[in-house]
Amino acid sequence: xxxxxxxxxxxxxxxxxxxxxxxxxxxxxxxxxxxxxxxxxxxxxxxxxxxxxxxxxxxxxxxxxxxxxxxxxxxxxxxxxxxxxxxxxxxxxxxxxxxxxxxxxxxxxxxxxxxxxxxxxxxxxxxxxxxxxxxxxxxxxxxxxxxxxxxxxxxxxxxxxxxxxxxxxxxxxxxxxxxxxxxxxxxxxxxxxxxxxxxxxxxxxxxxxxxxxxxxxxxxxxxxxxxxxxxxxxxxxxxxxxxxxxxxxxxxxxxxxxxxxxxxxxxxxxxxxxxxxxxxxxxxxxxxxxxxxxxxxxxxxxxxxxxxxxxxxxxxxxxxxxxxxxxxxxxxxxxxxxxxxxxxxxxxxxxx
Amino acid sequence: xxxxxxxxxxxxxxxxxxxxxxxxxxxxxxxxxxxxxxxxxxxxxxxxxxxxxxxxxxxxxxxxxxxxxxxxxxxxxxxxxxxxxxxxxxxxxxxxxxxxxxxxxxxxxxxxxxxxxxxxxxxxxxxxxx
Numbered sequence: 001x002x003x004x005x006x007x008x009x010x011x012x013x014x015x016x017x018x019x020x021x022x023x024x025x026x027x028x029x030x031x032x033x034x035x036x037x038x039x040x041x042x043x044x045x046x047x048x049x050x051x052x053x054x055x056x057x058x059x060x061x062x063x064x065x066x067x068x069x070x071x072x073x074x075x076x077x078x079x080x081x082x083x084x085x086x087x088x089x090x091x092x093x094x095x096x097x098x099x100x101x102x103x104x105x106x107x108x109x110x111x112x113x114x115x116x117x118x119x120x121x122x123x124x125x126x127x128x129x130x131x132x133x134x135x136x137x138x139x140x141x142x143x144x145x146x147x148x149x150x151x152x153x154x155x156x157x158x159x160x161x162x163x164x165x166x167x168x169x170x171x172x173x174x175x176x177x178x179x180x181x182x183x184x185x186x187x188x189x190x191x192x193x194x195x196x197x198x199x200x201x202x203x204x205x206x207x208x209x210x211x212x213x214x215x216x217x218x219x220x221x222x223x224x225x226x227x228x229x230x231x232x233x234x235x236x237x238x239x240x241x242x243x244x245x246x247x248x249x250x251x252x253x254x255x256x257x258x259x260x261x262x263x264x265x266x267x268x269x270x271x272x273x274x275x276x277x278x279x280x281x282x283x284x285x286x287x288x289x290x291x292x293x294x295x296x297x298x299x300x301x302x303x304x305x306x307x308x309x310x311x312x313x314x315x316x317x318x319x320x321x322x323x324x325x326x327x328x329x330x331x332x333x334x335x336x337x338x339x340x341x342x343x344x345x346x347x348x349x350x351x352x
Numbered sequence: 353x354x355x356x357x358x359x360x361x362x363x364x365x366x367x368x369x370x371x372x373x374x375x376x377x378x379x380x381x382x383x384x385x386x387x388x389x390x391x392x393x394x395x396x397x398x399x400x401x402x403x404x405x406x407x408x409x410x411x412x413x414x415x416x417x418x419x420x421x422x423x424x425x426x427x428x429x430x431x432x433x434x435x436x437x438x439x440x441x442x443x444x445x446x447x448x449x450x451x452x453x454x455x456x457x458x459x460x461x462x463x464x465x466x467x468x469x470x471x472x473x474x475x476x477x478x479x480x481x482x
Contacts, residue, residue, distance in 0.1 A: 028390075028417065029390055032390070032391055033390050033391055033416050033417065034391045034416060214390065214416060214417055218416060281394060281438075282394060282396070282414070283393060283394050283414040283419065285418075285419060303416060304393040304394070304414070304416045306416070311394075330396075330412065
Protein backbone atom coordinates (compact mmCIF):
# COMPACT_ATOMS: atom_id res chain seq x y z
CA UNK A 1 0.00 0.00 0.00
CA UNK A 2 1.47 3.32 -1.07
CA UNK A 3 2.00 6.13 1.43
CA UNK A 4 -0.11 9.26 1.36
CA UNK A 5 1.02 12.75 2.19
CA UNK A 6 -1.16 14.60 4.71
CA UNK A 7 -2.64 16.50 1.75
CA UNK A 8 -3.95 13.41 -0.05
CA UNK A 9 -7.62 14.30 0.50
CA UNK A 10 -6.98 17.90 -0.55
CA UNK A 11 -5.50 16.66 -3.85
CA UNK A 12 -8.48 14.46 -4.53
CA UNK A 13 -10.81 17.37 -3.67
CA UNK A 14 -8.91 19.57 -6.16
CA UNK A 15 -9.43 16.97 -8.90
CA UNK A 16 -6.00 15.40 -8.64
CA UNK A 17 -5.42 12.21 -10.59
CA UNK A 18 -3.52 10.13 -8.05
CA UNK A 19 -0.73 7.77 -9.11
CA UNK A 20 1.89 5.74 -7.30
CA UNK A 21 5.22 7.57 -7.44
CA UNK A 22 8.15 6.04 -5.52
CA UNK A 23 5.70 4.45 -3.09
CA UNK A 24 3.61 7.60 -2.61
CA UNK A 25 0.15 8.34 -3.96
CA UNK A 26 0.72 11.69 -5.64
CA UNK A 27 -1.26 13.84 -8.07
CA UNK A 28 0.09 13.50 -11.62
CA UNK A 29 -2.20 16.33 -12.71
CA UNK A 30 -5.45 18.03 -11.77
CA UNK A 31 -6.90 17.93 -15.28
CA UNK A 32 -4.45 19.49 -17.70
CA UNK A 33 -0.72 19.17 -17.19
CA UNK A 34 -0.10 21.83 -19.83
CA UNK A 35 -2.31 24.38 -18.03
CA UNK A 36 -0.48 23.68 -14.78
CA UNK A 37 2.87 24.05 -16.52
CA UNK A 38 1.82 27.35 -18.09
CA UNK A 39 0.51 28.67 -14.77
CA UNK A 40 3.94 28.16 -13.21
CA UNK A 41 5.72 29.84 -16.15
CA UNK A 42 3.40 32.84 -16.23
CA UNK A 43 1.81 33.18 -12.78
CA UNK A 44 2.01 30.78 -9.82
CA UNK A 45 1.53 27.11 -9.06
CA UNK A 46 1.89 24.95 -5.95
CA UNK A 47 3.30 21.44 -5.71
CA UNK A 48 2.95 19.18 -2.70
CA UNK A 49 6.45 17.77 -2.29
CA UNK A 50 5.90 16.39 1.22
CA UNK A 51 6.98 12.98 -0.08
CA UNK A 52 10.55 14.24 -0.20
CA UNK A 53 12.76 13.34 2.73
CA UNK A 54 13.78 16.01 5.23
CA UNK A 55 16.79 15.05 7.33
CA UNK A 56 18.14 17.35 10.03
CA UNK A 57 21.76 16.91 11.07
CA UNK A 58 23.28 18.69 14.03
CA UNK A 59 25.94 18.42 16.69
CA UNK A 60 29.69 19.20 16.76
CA UNK A 61 30.47 16.62 14.05
CA UNK A 62 27.65 17.63 11.69
CA UNK A 63 29.84 19.75 9.44
CA UNK A 64 32.58 17.15 9.22
CA UNK A 65 29.96 14.52 8.44
CA UNK A 66 28.44 16.51 5.58
CA UNK A 67 31.89 17.35 4.23
CA UNK A 68 32.51 13.61 4.11
CA UNK A 69 29.26 12.45 2.49
CA UNK A 70 28.58 15.33 0.08
CA UNK A 71 30.79 16.19 -2.88
CA UNK A 72 30.00 19.87 -2.57
CA UNK A 73 31.52 21.68 0.42
CA UNK A 74 29.19 22.98 3.15
CA UNK A 75 32.00 24.63 5.11
CA UNK A 76 31.59 28.06 3.56
CA UNK A 77 27.87 28.32 4.16
CA UNK A 78 26.48 31.06 6.37
CA UNK A 79 23.24 30.62 8.30
CA UNK A 80 20.23 30.19 6.00
CA UNK A 81 22.33 29.66 2.90
CA UNK A 82 21.49 26.64 0.73
CA UNK A 83 23.75 24.41 -1.33
CA UNK A 84 22.98 21.87 -4.06
CA UNK A 85 25.18 18.80 -4.17
CA UNK A 86 25.43 15.06 -4.55
CA UNK A 87 26.29 12.17 -2.27
CA UNK A 88 28.47 9.45 -3.83
CA UNK A 89 29.31 5.86 -3.23
CA UNK A 90 32.96 4.84 -2.93
CA UNK A 91 33.19 4.49 -6.74
CA UNK A 92 32.05 8.04 -7.40
CA UNK A 93 28.56 6.97 -8.52
CA UNK A 94 25.76 9.27 -7.45
CA UNK A 95 23.67 7.98 -4.53
CA UNK A 96 21.41 11.00 -4.59
CA UNK A 97 21.26 14.71 -5.21
CA UNK A 98 20.17 16.93 -2.39
CA UNK A 99 19.84 20.45 -1.07
CA UNK A 100 21.51 21.35 2.23
CA UNK A 101 20.36 24.38 4.19
CA UNK A 102 22.71 25.78 6.80
CA UNK A 103 20.58 26.62 9.82
CA UNK A 104 21.64 28.69 12.85
CA UNK A 105 22.02 25.36 14.62
CA UNK A 106 22.92 22.45 12.37
CA UNK A 107 21.85 21.62 8.84
CA UNK A 108 18.74 20.50 7.01
CA UNK A 109 19.08 18.14 4.04
CA UNK A 110 16.29 17.50 1.56
CA UNK A 111 16.80 14.25 -0.33
CA UNK A 112 14.60 12.53 -2.88
CA UNK A 113 11.50 10.48 -2.11
CA UNK A 114 12.72 7.58 -4.24
CA UNK A 115 15.97 7.31 -2.26
CA UNK A 116 14.58 7.73 1.25
CA UNK A 117 15.53 4.35 2.75
CA UNK A 118 18.86 4.19 0.98
CA UNK A 119 19.90 7.67 2.10
CA UNK A 120 18.70 7.32 5.67
CA UNK A 121 20.68 4.05 5.90
CA UNK A 122 23.71 5.63 4.26
CA UNK A 123 23.70 8.62 6.60
CA UNK A 124 23.38 6.27 9.59
CA UNK A 125 26.25 4.12 8.33
CA UNK A 126 28.51 7.14 7.84
CA UNK A 127 27.45 8.98 11.01
CA UNK A 128 30.19 10.31 13.29
CA UNK A 129 30.37 10.28 17.06
CA UNK A 130 29.02 13.63 18.14
CA UNK A 131 26.06 14.29 15.96
CA UNK A 132 22.38 13.55 15.59
CA UNK A 133 20.41 12.63 12.48
CA UNK A 134 16.69 13.21 12.63
CA UNK A 135 14.19 12.47 9.89
CA UNK A 136 11.28 14.81 10.37
CA UNK A 137 7.99 14.38 8.56
CA UNK A 138 6.88 17.83 7.50
CA UNK A 139 4.69 19.36 4.87
CA UNK A 140 6.70 20.78 2.04
CA UNK A 141 5.01 22.97 -0.55
CA UNK A 142 6.85 24.31 -3.58
CA UNK A 143 5.22 27.58 -4.59
CA UNK A 144 6.67 28.46 -7.96
CA UNK A 145 6.24 31.07 -10.66
CA UNK A 146 6.80 34.81 -11.23
CA UNK A 147 3.87 35.65 -8.92
CA UNK A 148 4.58 32.88 -6.39
CA UNK A 149 6.10 34.99 -3.64
CA UNK A 150 3.51 37.78 -4.00
CA UNK A 151 0.69 35.30 -3.79
CA UNK A 152 2.23 33.43 -0.87
CA UNK A 153 2.55 36.67 1.07
CA UNK A 154 -1.03 37.64 0.13
CA UNK A 155 -2.32 34.24 1.26
CA UNK A 156 -0.64 34.28 4.66
CA UNK A 157 0.33 36.67 7.43
CA UNK A 158 3.97 36.47 6.38
CA UNK A 159 5.79 39.79 6.10
CA UNK A 160 7.13 40.80 2.67
CA UNK A 161 9.83 38.23 1.85
CA UNK A 162 13.29 39.39 0.91
CA UNK A 163 15.10 36.08 0.70
CA UNK A 164 18.00 35.92 -1.74
CA UNK A 165 17.99 33.12 -4.32
CA UNK A 166 19.31 29.88 -2.83
CA UNK A 167 18.90 31.20 0.68
CA UNK A 168 16.20 30.61 3.28
CA UNK A 169 14.44 32.32 6.16
CA UNK A 170 12.55 31.02 9.14
CA UNK A 171 9.23 32.39 10.25
CA UNK A 172 7.97 30.74 13.43
CA UNK A 173 7.93 27.00 12.71
CA UNK A 174 8.32 27.50 8.98
CA UNK A 175 11.48 27.30 6.92
CA UNK A 176 11.14 29.07 3.59
CA UNK A 177 13.82 28.48 0.97
CA UNK A 178 14.03 30.49 -2.22
CA UNK A 179 14.67 27.32 -4.13
CA UNK A 180 12.77 25.17 -6.57
CA UNK A 181 12.82 22.75 -9.45
CA UNK A 182 11.07 24.71 -12.20
CA UNK A 183 13.43 27.37 -13.54
CA UNK A 184 11.09 30.04 -12.18
CA UNK A 185 11.27 32.26 -9.14
CA UNK A 186 9.55 30.89 -6.07
CA UNK A 187 9.99 29.26 -2.71
CA UNK A 188 9.78 25.91 -0.99
CA UNK A 189 8.01 26.09 2.36
CA UNK A 190 8.61 23.46 5.03
CA UNK A 191 6.14 23.55 7.90
CA UNK A 192 4.62 21.33 10.60
CA UNK A 193 2.13 18.74 9.39
CA UNK A 194 -0.80 20.27 11.30
CA UNK A 195 -0.39 23.61 9.52
CA UNK A 196 0.00 22.28 6.01
CA UNK A 197 -3.61 21.99 4.95
CA UNK A 198 -4.39 25.57 6.01
CA UNK A 199 -1.53 26.88 3.86
CA UNK A 200 -2.57 24.70 0.91
CA UNK A 201 -6.13 26.00 1.11
CA UNK A 202 -5.01 29.61 1.49
CA UNK A 203 -2.75 29.35 -1.57
CA UNK A 204 -5.56 27.92 -3.71
CA UNK A 205 -7.85 30.63 -2.40
CA UNK A 206 -5.26 33.24 -3.46
CA UNK A 207 -5.33 31.90 -7.01
CA UNK A 208 -2.24 29.69 -6.93
CA UNK A 209 -2.86 26.74 -9.24
CA UNK A 210 -2.33 23.24 -7.87
CA UNK A 211 0.23 21.50 -10.08
CA UNK A 212 1.07 17.80 -10.26
CA UNK A 213 4.09 15.61 -10.88
CA UNK A 214 3.52 15.80 -14.63
CA UNK A 215 4.02 19.57 -14.76
CA UNK A 216 6.88 19.26 -12.28
CA UNK A 217 8.64 16.99 -14.78
CA UNK A 218 8.11 19.18 -17.87
CA UNK A 219 9.13 22.30 -15.92
CA UNK A 220 12.34 20.79 -14.54
CA UNK A 221 13.25 19.37 -17.93
CA UNK A 222 12.77 22.74 -19.64
CA UNK A 223 14.95 24.20 -16.87
CA UNK A 224 17.62 21.59 -17.66
CA UNK A 225 17.53 20.10 -14.17
CA UNK A 226 18.36 16.43 -13.65
CA UNK A 227 16.01 13.88 -12.16
CA UNK A 228 17.72 11.34 -9.94
CA UNK A 229 17.17 7.76 -11.08
CA UNK A 230 16.65 8.88 -14.66
CA UNK A 231 19.38 11.32 -15.73
CA UNK A 232 21.86 10.12 -13.14
CA UNK A 233 22.21 7.17 -10.80
CA UNK A 234 24.81 5.06 -9.02
CA UNK A 235 26.45 4.11 -12.32
CA UNK A 236 27.05 7.71 -13.42
CA UNK A 237 29.19 10.42 -11.89
CA UNK A 238 28.50 14.16 -11.76
CA UNK A 239 31.22 14.60 -14.40
CA UNK A 240 29.05 12.88 -17.01
CA UNK A 241 25.81 14.32 -15.60
CA UNK A 242 26.24 18.03 -16.37
CA UNK A 243 26.73 18.85 -12.68
CA UNK A 244 30.51 18.82 -12.45
CA UNK A 245 30.18 22.36 -11.06
CA UNK A 246 28.66 20.94 -7.86
CA UNK A 247 31.86 19.09 -6.96
CA UNK A 248 34.23 21.00 -4.67
CA UNK A 249 37.68 19.54 -5.45
CA UNK A 250 39.33 22.22 -3.34
CA UNK A 251 40.62 21.97 -0.68
CA UNK A 252 42.60 19.02 -2.02
CA UNK A 253 42.77 17.33 1.39
CA UNK A 254 38.99 17.05 1.90
CA UNK A 255 38.52 13.30 1.69
CA UNK A 256 34.86 13.11 0.72
CA UNK A 257 33.51 9.69 -0.20
CA UNK A 258 34.18 8.78 -3.82
CA UNK A 259 36.76 11.48 -4.38
CA UNK A 260 39.72 9.24 -5.10
CA UNK A 261 37.76 6.99 -7.42
CA UNK A 262 36.81 9.90 -9.63
CA UNK A 263 39.80 12.19 -9.43
CA UNK A 264 41.50 10.48 -12.37
CA UNK A 265 38.49 10.97 -14.60
CA UNK A 266 38.54 14.71 -14.09
CA UNK A 267 40.66 15.57 -17.12
CA UNK A 268 38.72 13.70 -19.78
CA UNK A 269 35.22 12.45 -19.11
CA UNK A 270 34.16 10.13 -21.95
CA UNK A 271 30.55 11.27 -21.98
CA UNK A 272 28.45 14.34 -21.36
CA UNK A 273 24.86 14.94 -20.38
CA UNK A 274 23.37 17.67 -22.50
CA UNK A 275 20.12 18.88 -24.01
CA UNK A 276 18.43 17.71 -27.18
CA UNK A 277 15.69 19.15 -29.38
CA UNK A 278 13.77 16.87 -31.71
CA UNK A 279 13.62 18.43 -35.19
CA UNK A 280 11.21 15.86 -36.62
CA UNK A 281 7.76 15.21 -35.22
CA UNK A 282 7.39 12.85 -32.27
CA UNK A 283 8.19 12.77 -28.58
CA UNK A 284 11.52 11.92 -26.97
CA UNK A 285 11.34 9.45 -24.08
CA UNK A 286 13.69 7.94 -21.52
CA UNK A 287 15.93 5.17 -22.94
CA UNK A 288 15.56 5.91 -26.65
CA UNK A 289 18.86 5.28 -28.49
CA UNK A 290 20.76 8.26 -29.91
CA UNK A 291 23.19 8.17 -32.85
CA UNK A 292 25.84 10.88 -33.01
CA UNK A 293 28.82 11.36 -35.34
CA UNK A 294 31.15 10.01 -32.64
CA UNK A 295 29.11 7.16 -31.24
CA UNK A 296 25.99 6.02 -29.52
CA UNK A 297 24.12 7.74 -26.73
CA UNK A 298 20.81 7.55 -24.96
CA UNK A 299 17.91 9.81 -24.07
CA UNK A 300 17.84 9.99 -20.27
CA UNK A 301 14.71 12.18 -20.07
CA UNK A 302 12.35 13.24 -22.79
CA UNK A 303 9.04 14.97 -23.03
CA UNK A 304 6.93 17.40 -24.96
CA UNK A 305 7.85 20.92 -23.94
CA UNK A 306 4.73 23.06 -23.49
CA UNK A 307 6.81 26.24 -23.74
CA UNK A 308 8.74 25.31 -26.89
CA UNK A 309 5.81 23.31 -28.27
CA UNK A 310 8.14 20.59 -29.46
CA UNK A 311 9.91 17.67 -27.93
CA UNK A 312 13.01 18.19 -25.80
CA UNK A 313 15.12 16.01 -23.59
CA UNK A 314 18.40 15.30 -21.89
CA UNK A 315 20.83 12.84 -23.47
CA UNK A 316 24.06 11.18 -22.45
CA UNK A 317 26.33 11.10 -25.50
CA UNK A 318 30.07 10.88 -26.25
CA UNK A 319 31.80 14.00 -24.93
CA UNK A 320 32.96 15.05 -28.42
CA UNK A 321 29.64 14.52 -30.25
CA UNK A 322 28.65 17.36 -32.56
CA UNK A 323 25.18 18.85 -32.58
CA UNK A 324 23.49 17.00 -35.43
CA UNK A 325 22.21 13.60 -34.35
CA UNK A 326 19.42 11.08 -34.70
CA UNK A 327 17.11 9.43 -32.21
CA UNK A 328 15.64 5.98 -32.78
CA UNK A 329 11.93 6.31 -32.00
CA UNK A 330 10.20 2.96 -32.40
CA UNK A 331 12.59 1.89 -35.14
CA UNK A 332 12.56 5.14 -37.13
CA UNK A 333 15.54 7.50 -37.05
CA UNK A 334 14.37 11.03 -36.35
CA UNK A 335 16.47 14.17 -36.76
CA UNK A 336 17.53 15.92 -33.59
CA UNK A 337 20.02 18.50 -32.41
CA UNK A 338 22.10 18.75 -29.24
CA UNK A 339 21.80 22.03 -27.37
CA UNK A 340 23.13 23.36 -24.11
CA UNK A 341 20.45 23.30 -21.41
CA UNK A 342 18.53 25.05 -19.89
CA UNK A 343 15.83 25.36 -22.51
CA UNK A 344 13.71 27.81 -20.53
CA UNK A 345 14.42 30.02 -17.51
CA UNK A 346 12.24 32.72 -15.98
CA UNK A 347 9.63 32.35 -18.70
CA UNK A 348 12.14 32.90 -21.53
CA UNK A 349 13.20 30.42 -24.20
CA UNK A 350 17.00 30.18 -24.20
CA UNK A 351 17.61 27.81 -27.12
CA UNK A 352 17.05 28.14 -30.87
CA UNK B 353 -17.44 9.33 -15.03
CA UNK B 354 -16.37 9.16 -18.64
CA UNK B 355 -18.63 9.51 -21.65
CA UNK B 356 -19.37 6.18 -23.40
CA UNK B 357 -21.83 6.67 -26.29
CA UNK B 358 -24.26 3.75 -26.57
CA UNK B 359 -24.19 3.62 -30.39
CA UNK B 360 -20.47 2.80 -30.66
CA UNK B 361 -18.51 -0.44 -30.34
CA UNK B 362 -15.36 -0.65 -28.21
CA UNK B 363 -12.15 -2.63 -27.87
CA UNK B 364 -10.80 -3.47 -24.42
CA UNK B 365 -7.69 -1.51 -25.48
CA UNK B 366 -9.87 1.67 -25.46
CA UNK B 367 -10.48 2.25 -29.17
CA UNK B 368 -14.01 2.92 -30.40
CA UNK B 369 -15.40 1.92 -33.79
CA UNK B 370 -18.37 3.25 -35.72
CA UNK B 371 -19.84 1.72 -38.87
CA UNK B 372 -20.58 4.54 -41.32
CA UNK B 373 -23.30 4.55 -43.98
CA UNK B 374 -20.70 4.11 -46.74
CA UNK B 375 -19.56 0.84 -45.15
CA UNK B 376 -16.29 2.19 -43.74
CA UNK B 377 -15.48 2.01 -40.04
CA UNK B 378 -14.20 5.08 -38.19
CA UNK B 379 -11.79 4.49 -35.29
CA UNK B 380 -10.75 6.71 -32.41
CA UNK B 381 -9.91 6.45 -28.72
CA UNK B 382 -12.46 6.68 -25.94
CA UNK B 383 -13.08 9.56 -23.58
CA UNK B 384 -11.75 7.35 -20.79
CA UNK B 385 -8.52 6.82 -22.77
CA UNK B 386 -7.94 10.49 -23.61
CA UNK B 387 -8.57 11.42 -20.00
CA UNK B 388 -6.13 8.80 -18.72
CA UNK B 389 -3.48 9.91 -21.22
CA UNK B 390 -3.80 13.61 -20.49
CA UNK B 391 -2.84 16.31 -22.97
CA UNK B 392 -2.29 14.64 -26.35
CA UNK B 393 0.64 16.17 -28.23
CA UNK B 394 1.41 13.82 -31.12
CA UNK B 395 -0.28 11.16 -33.21
CA UNK B 396 1.47 8.62 -35.37
CA UNK B 397 -1.26 7.49 -37.76
CA UNK B 398 -1.13 4.40 -39.99
CA UNK B 399 -0.56 4.90 -43.72
CA UNK B 400 -3.51 4.92 -46.06
CA UNK B 401 -3.56 1.62 -47.91
CA UNK B 402 -2.14 -0.38 -45.01
CA UNK B 403 -3.98 -3.62 -44.39
CA UNK B 404 -4.10 -4.62 -40.75
CA UNK B 405 -5.78 -7.30 -38.73
CA UNK B 406 -7.76 -6.93 -35.55
CA UNK B 407 -5.67 -6.08 -32.47
CA UNK B 408 -2.69 -5.21 -34.62
CA UNK B 409 -0.77 -2.01 -33.87
CA UNK B 410 -2.14 0.82 -36.00
CA UNK B 411 -0.35 3.83 -34.59
CA UNK B 412 0.74 5.65 -31.49
CA UNK B 413 -0.77 8.41 -29.45
CA UNK B 414 1.63 10.44 -27.33
CA UNK B 415 0.54 12.64 -24.47
CA UNK B 416 2.87 14.85 -22.48
CA UNK B 417 2.97 11.97 -20.03
CA UNK B 418 3.48 8.84 -22.12
CA UNK B 419 3.26 7.02 -25.43
CA UNK B 420 0.46 4.56 -25.97
CA UNK B 421 -0.18 2.17 -28.86
CA UNK B 422 -3.39 2.29 -30.85
CA UNK B 423 -4.73 -1.05 -32.08
CA UNK B 424 -7.07 -1.80 -34.94
CA UNK B 425 -10.37 -2.89 -33.36
CA UNK B 426 -11.19 -4.98 -36.44
CA UNK B 427 -9.27 -6.04 -39.53
CA UNK B 428 -9.35 -3.97 -42.72
CA UNK B 429 -7.54 -1.57 -45.01
CA UNK B 430 -6.86 1.99 -43.89
CA UNK B 431 -8.74 4.30 -46.26
CA UNK B 432 -8.35 7.66 -44.51
CA UNK B 433 -6.46 9.22 -41.63
CA UNK B 434 -7.39 12.37 -39.74
CA UNK B 435 -4.82 14.88 -41.05
CA UNK B 436 -6.16 17.58 -38.72
CA UNK B 437 -4.56 15.79 -35.77
CA UNK B 438 -1.06 16.41 -37.16
CA UNK B 439 -1.21 20.09 -36.29
CA UNK B 440 -3.88 20.00 -33.59
CA UNK B 441 -3.54 16.75 -31.62
CA UNK B 442 -5.40 18.36 -28.71
CA UNK B 443 -8.64 17.73 -30.65
CA UNK B 444 -8.39 14.17 -29.31
CA UNK B 445 -8.87 15.54 -25.78
CA UNK B 446 -11.59 17.98 -26.78
CA UNK B 447 -13.73 15.78 -28.99
CA UNK B 448 -12.66 12.11 -28.81
CA UNK B 449 -15.79 10.75 -30.51
CA UNK B 450 -16.14 13.51 -33.13
CA UNK B 451 -13.36 15.58 -34.73
CA UNK B 452 -10.78 13.61 -32.75
CA UNK B 453 -11.19 10.41 -34.82
CA UNK B 454 -7.93 8.69 -35.85
CA UNK B 455 -8.48 6.74 -39.06
CA UNK B 456 -11.06 4.95 -41.20
CA UNK B 457 -10.94 1.35 -42.30
CA UNK B 458 -12.57 -0.53 -45.12
CA UNK B 459 -13.37 -3.59 -43.04
CA UNK B 460 -12.35 -7.05 -44.19
CA UNK B 461 -15.71 -8.17 -42.83
CA UNK B 462 -18.04 -5.73 -41.07
CA UNK B 463 -19.50 -8.65 -39.13
CA UNK B 464 -16.32 -8.55 -37.02
CA UNK B 465 -17.79 -5.48 -35.31
CA UNK B 466 -20.08 -7.85 -33.46
CA UNK B 467 -17.07 -9.26 -31.63
CA UNK B 468 -16.37 -5.88 -30.02
CA UNK B 469 -17.72 -4.67 -26.68
CA UNK B 470 -20.92 -2.70 -26.40
CA UNK B 471 -21.05 0.42 -24.24
CA UNK B 472 -22.15 -1.46 -21.15
CA UNK B 473 -19.38 -4.05 -21.36
CA UNK B 474 -16.80 -1.35 -22.09
CA UNK B 475 -17.94 0.64 -19.04
CA UNK B 476 -17.10 -2.41 -16.94
CA UNK B 477 -13.60 -2.52 -18.44
CA UNK B 478 -13.10 1.12 -17.49
CA UNK B 479 -14.42 0.54 -13.98
CA UNK B 480 -11.95 -2.25 -13.29
CA UNK B 481 -9.10 0.09 -14.29
CA UNK B 482 -10.08 2.99 -12.03
